[in-house]
Amino acid sequence: MAKSAGQRLSKVAKELNVSISTIAEFLDSKGHKIEKNPMLKLPEELYDLLSAEYQSEKAAKEEATQVTNAAALKAKKAEQEAEEAKAQAEKEASKVQEEEGEPKPKANADVNVKVVDQIDLDAVAGKKKKAVKIEDKAEEKEPPAPK
16 A cells, blocks of 8 residues: 555645645656645655755744734733723722712713604605505506416
8 A cells, every 4th residue: 555645735835835836846846746736635755855845934934923923912912001001090080080079970961952853753654555555556456467
């Protein structure tokens, strides 16, 4: 029986950070003909050959991932610190108001609304119902098609 198949070509291309066509061209130059089928399973010997050739691209990809992750963590920490500072400022403001004896403003409690006009929804709904009934009657009045 033949050696067990290795990884799929698409997975190897992602891992090494190179395209499938680049892998196919490289293996072709080394004397190994393969299809450009992403689902093709590469034998271990070809995987080792590719791994040795494209190790630098793999390292560059890992470094870029680490830099990206570090930047994301830094941004997340800055966001958390900003939220903590905002919460601290709110606590201090509420303490100052309590000490001064000023009541806290009520949200939307003192809003005065002036009613300008009203819409009679029953009248609007009645017009629509009448229009539908008229259409139904028109359909009923049509004579049946001759046979």
